[in-house]
Amino acid sequence: MRKRVAGVTFHVFRGMESYRKQDYERFWVASPAMTWAQMAGHCGVEDLAAIGSAMLSRDERRKVATLAELREYVENSPRFRGRKNCLAALPYITENTDSPPETQLFKALKDAGLGNPSPNHRVELDRSYALLDMAYPDCKVAFEYQGYHHAEPDQMMADAARLNRLQVRGWVIVYVTADDFRTPEARRSFMALARTMVARQRYLAEFCKLWQTPVAANRSH
Template sequence: MPLVRAIALVLRTDQYVSHTSALAVWGAPLPAGAVGGPVHVTTAGTGPVMRRSDVVGHRRRHGARVTDHGGIRVSEPSQAWSESVPLLSVHGSVAVADHLVRVGGSLTIDELSAAIVPGSHGNAIARAVLDLVRVGADSPMETWLRLAVVDAGFPEPQLQVEVFDRGGSFLARVDMAWPEYRIALEYDGAHHRERDRFEHDQRRDNGLAVNDWLVIHATRADVARPAVLFERLRQAFAVRRGVRRVA
């Protein structure tokens, strides 16, 4: 973030890095199109808005929530998310929000809700986005997968589900699942191809299989062409709805 740091050096005391630029400072996952480019700078109050070719200037008259992060005056995470909703797609906004409220994250859904300014540009969209936010996604791709399967007509899955065998011994924690059907859906990122991780996944899946769980795996390739993934998931539900089982 060299440009952000350079702009931060010339900010007045009533100015701060905001919007997606602030989210980048906080390490939030942003789509490629939202990374780089001009820096978003907001003026709090009535002072002049910054005018530079490498800056997008904004004004916030009241209620600015600003802090210092790594020497940069920046919007607090909840405010940065709220500011950025009009600049991102719905799925992109949900992915950022899921990241902020993840287990061990810095915020709650209620805190994100409190950061939405009534009557502001994007207020309705932000409220709609919050309805889609869930605690438990560990990556933007897991957020995409959850939203995609729901958009495709499947029931909403539970996230980070702990699975036990019939004797009560822990088997696995899966990304998302429908426990009543014993169906699990896993997103396999690049790290799943590492030898140790691959061997761990194989042992875990064997344990799930012998305990009558169906495990469907998704990869990055399914983002562009999810039809095959959805068909496998439909087949899994067809099998389990024939004889419904209780976890």
């Protein structure tokens, strides 16, 4: 029931009720899925996808839900404000990402017609490995989001060594910054670059396959 209390704003949510209580807690709270659905009436599709992805973080300490749980909640709750936004955001929610900007990048790449990139794609590097923010393994193109911490000297040297080891294995790394999405014009410019890089590398990958096929056939004789 909506009530009047000084300094308090009441909201009415008509979606399915879903609550959760851990063993160590003394009261029930809204489940992550219901909390996410309640935000749908207050933000756009891109922000809603970022919120959902944050709930599905790669960090186990911050991961509170799964994509299946969010999808199941929307499907079982037919009427609430923002449900259309939830349905529109679900295809852009990615599990096991590290930050909201990565979700924004995933959506932009998918909307550009490049297909779904693989988040946190693992590449073996001798005795170690690298996790690439968003990758297209079919053509070895990866997009890496560069935050401010990458400007620190030690991080810059580590990034350079990592980049060299990836390039030896045929990977093309495209760096992404906040400025690439700051304005519509910057976003269009970056996405044109992204389409060019992926299309070029896919063309080269197909060319190499065609070139290698007859060689393999000749060796078989």
